[in-house]
Amino acid sequence: MRTDELGHHYSRQFNEELETLRSNVLEMGGLVEEQLRRALRALVKGDSDLGEQVVEDDFRVNRMEVSIDEECSQIIARRQPTAGDLRLILTIIKTITDLERVGDEAEKIGFLSSRLASQDRPENRYKELKHLGRAVRDLLHRALDCLARLDAETALVVAREDALVDEEYESIMRQSITVMMEDPRTIGRVLDTLWVARALERIGDHAVNICEYVVYLVHGKDIRHLGDEDRVVEEIASNE
Amino acid sequence: MTRRAPWSLIVIRLLVATAAAIAAGLLFGHPALWVIGVLAAYLGWNLYHVVLLERWLTDRKSPHPRDAPGVWGRIYAGVGRLSAGGRDKKRRLNRVLKEFRKATSAMPDASVVLNGDNEIVWINDIATDYFGVTKSDRGRRIDYFLRDPGFVEYLRRGEFERPLAMLSPVDGDVKLSLRIIAYGEDQRLLLAKDVTRERRLEKIRRDFVGNASHELRSPLTVISGYLDSMDGDSGLPESWRDPVREMVAQATRMRGIIEDLLTLSRLEASQTPADEETVDVQGLAALIRKDALAARSLCAAIELEFESDATIRGAESELYSAFWNLVQNAAKYTPADGRIVIRWSTDESGGRFAVIDSGPGIPEEAIPRLTERFYRVDKGRDRAKGGTGLGLAIVKHVLQRHGATLDVDSELGAGSAFTCHFPPGRIQAPTRSAPATTEAG
Numbered sequence: 001m002r003t004d005e006l007g008h009h010y011s012r013q014f015n016e017e018l019e020t021l022r023s024n025v026l027e028m029g030g031l032v033e034e035q036l037r038r039a040l041r042a043l044v045k046g047d048s049d050l051g052e053q054v055v056e057d058d059f060r061v062n063r064m065e066v067s068i069d070e071e072c073s074q075i076i077a078r079r080q081p082t083a084g085d086l087r088l089i090l091t092i093i094k095t096i097t098d099l100e101r102v103g104d105e106a107e108k109i110g111f112l113s114s115r116l117a118s119q120d121r122p123e124n125r126y127k128e129l130k131h132l133g134r135a136v137r138d139l140l141h142r143a144l145d146c147l148a149r150l151d152a153e154t155a156l157v158v159a160r161e162d163a164l165v166d167e168e169y170e171s172i173m174r175q176s177i178t179v180m181m182e183d184p185r186t187i188g189r190v191l192d193t194l195w196v197a198r199a200l201e202r203i204g205d206h207a208v209n210i211c212e213y214v215v216y217l218v219h220g221k222d223i224r225h226l227g228d229e230d231r232v233v234e235e236i237a238s239n240e
Numbered sequence: 241m242t243r244r245a246p247w248s249l250i251v252i253r254l255l256v257a258t259a260a261a262i263a264a265g266l267l268f269g270h271p272a273l274w275v276i277g278v279l280a281a282y283l284g285w286n287l288y289h290v291v292l293l294e295r296w297l298t299d300r301k302s303p304h305p306r307d308a309p310g311v312w313g314r315i316y317a318g319v320g321r322l323s324a325g326g327r328d329k330k331r332r333l334n335r336v337l338k339e340f341r342k343a344t345s346a347m348p349d350a351s352v353v354l355n356g357d358n359e360i361v362w363i364n365d366i367a368t369d370y371f372g373v374t375k376s377d378r379g380r381r382i383d384y385f386l387r388d389p390g391f392v393e394y395l396r397r398g399e400f401e402r403p404l405a406m407l408s409p410v411d412g413d414v415k416l417s418l419r420i421i422a423y424g425e426d427q428r429l430l431l432a433k434d435v436t437r438e439r440r441l442e443k444i445r446r447d448f449v450g451n452a453s454h455e456l457r458s459p460l461t462v463i464s465g466y467l468d469s470m471d472g473d474s475g476l477p478e479s480w481r482d483p484v485r486e487m488v489a490q491a492t493r494m495r496g497i498i499e500d501l502l503t504l505s506r507l508e509a510s511q512t513p514a515d516e517e518t519v520d521v522q523g524l525a526a527l528i529r530k531d532a533l534a535a536r537s538l539c540a541a542i543e544l545e546f547e548s549d550a551t552i553r554g555a556e557s558e559l560y561s562a563f564w565n566l567v568q569n570a571a572k573y574t575p576a577d578g579r580i581v582i583r584w585s586t587d588e589s590g591g592r593f594a595v596i597d598s599g600p601g602i603p604e605e606a607i608p609r610l611t612e613r614f615y616r617v618d619k620g621r622d623r624a625k626g627g628t629g630l631g632l633a634i635v636k637h638v639l640q641r642h643g644a645t646l647d648v649d650s651e652l653g654a655g656s657a658f659t660c661h662f663p664p665g666r667i668q669a670p671t672r673s674a675p676a677t678t679e680a681g
Contacts, residue, residue, distance in 0.1 A: 022384075023381060023383060023384065026383065026384050026387055027383065027387060027389070027392050029387055030383075030386075030387025030388055030389055030391075030392060031387075031389050033387060033388075034388060034389050034390075037407075037412065134412075137412070141409065144387065145372065145385065148380065148384035148385060149377065149380070149384075
């Protein structure tokens with residue numbers, strides 16, 4: 001264990017508890033990433049079985065959330081953590097909520113994919129959704145990497161990249177409106193794909209939340225709802 | 241030149257200096273003052289060199305002390321030799337280390353050294369490309385970065401006999417094959433290879449076999465259709481009867497091969513594990529026995545021995561074709577006066593479906609190759625027995641999909657036993673306890 005991160009307690013057991021907690025959260029993150037990957041694959045390949053399986057497997061994500069939540073409250077009750085440890089526990093409690101939501105969005109994509117699989121596929125085979133999905137997966141992956149490394153600087157960079165995802169979502173929206181106006185028979189299908197895009201956009205937002213929690217964990221600064229990120233970054237840099 | 245002992249060097253110099261001081265004292269008066277002065281100068285000279293040596297030892301940047309007369313010269317030379325030797329050794333070690341690093345970095349596979357807590361100790365550059373883990377992540381746990389649930393489970397289980405297939409977390413299009421090798425005390429080496437190309441080639445091969453078999457099926461159906469009607473035609477000249485009958489037999493055999501190839505490619509193509517229906521092994525075995533007896537006019541006696549009435553969770557149609565192939569093989573090689581036993585038993589290590597025959601047995605060197613496609617133990621004899629040469633390959637694939645393994649036990653002249661081991665997770669305890677039944681055929 002790296003001594004610069006968590007291993008600063010006299011109680012070895014406490015160190016281990018915190019370390020286990022963090023590895024459980026990252027494991028849950030891995031599970032959610034996998035769910036998202038499979039849901040997107042189901043969409044692009046038109047594999048309805050895979051989509052249904054994603055829906056079925058969502059319970060595993062939920063189960064992990066409950067068990068990590070339980071561990072956190074156990075630690076709070078028994079150890080009364082303060083300062084950095086308290087921030088770690090708070091960060092974890094919030095992170096798993098976001099991860100669980102990401103799991104729900106992946107479940108939604110899985111469900112929509114299995115429904116879309118039975119319909120005609122558009123000529124471009126959901127190319128733009130595939131692209132958006134890749135960007136969102138990358139965002140989530142890097143957010144979790146930041147949590148693994150406790151890397152607040154990269155977290156700020158990742159959080160800002162969500163703007164690109166939002167832009168792409170907007171463009172899919174505009175495109176879909178055009179398609180629906182041109183051929184009203186596609187409305188049913190296009191609405192479903194819009195829901196998928198919406199779910200992906202939401203996942204991007206959850207990834208940003210996780211990045212913000214990392215900044216909070218490392219620097220003790222809450223940067224949510226500030227807007228003026230540059231100032232915060234400067235301030236954080238000056239604290240270093 | 242012989243080397244004088246250091247003490248003689250010191251003592252003689254001191255004596256000479258003192259004697260000179262006394263002589264000067266006698267000449268100019270105040271001998272005691274002269275002696276004190278010379279001794280003080282000698283002490284000062286010594287202290288000066290002590291300071292020089294100390295400064296050079298603590299601060300490597302200051303220059304190497306010059307040559308000095310007497311014992312100090314020898315001390316400087318000795319220290320200089322020591323440090324030069326140390327430098328040489330260090331340079332040599334550095335070179336070896338650099339070369340070792342270069343070699344490991346040049347390895348085409350990603351390699352990560354892990355300690356007992358799965359923390360990263362050392363990685364090479366390719367590991368950064370494949371896993372997105374950087375050198376600054378040393379000391380962090382590997383599963384923080386390789387979060388794929390399959391990998392986490394693999395690491396936790398700690399059974400590393402089989403490599404793990406995984407997608408690269410950096411680039412989802414790259415397929416990796418991971419191996420973990422334990423070595424030393426609590427150290428592990430994680431190796432990952434890019435198998436994207438191999439997997440694609442494999443898929444192309446699989447698709448080719450599947451498509452080719454499919455394409456061959458339709459023309460063959462037409463040919464056998466005509467052959468069948470010719471065979472049944474009473475107006476066929478007598479000289480044509482035998483050739484037509486032979487053609488019908490060969491066409492049937494060819495259809496069998498194509499069907500088996502299609503079954504195999506279907507089994508290979510599906511990635512998901514087998515379905516989980518409840519398969520009644522006793523019923524299945526009884527059915528297979530009936531079918532096997534019906535398929536051959538002259539067949540060895542087939543006995544059923546059930547020591548358990550547990551069921552298997554699996555795909556019934558696949559298990560049927562696997563068991564059918566085993567029984568079919570046994571029936572093919574066992575003479576009509578022989579005996580075939582189908583045995584089903586379970587214990588805590590799982591379930592065993594065994595087909596035991598009293599046939600000619602299989603030479604030991606052939607056993608590992610039995611499940612290869614179109615492998616034949618005895619080239620001449622087997623052709624006459626018919627069969628497609630794909631039966632045991634199908635068995636292997638079906639069992640793989642059920643997490644089961646095939647054990648072959650054989651003795652030349654005494655018979656063979658083919659045993660399918662099913663893991664406990666696939667076995668379902670019977671809901672009712674019935675006495676073991678034995679049915680003779």
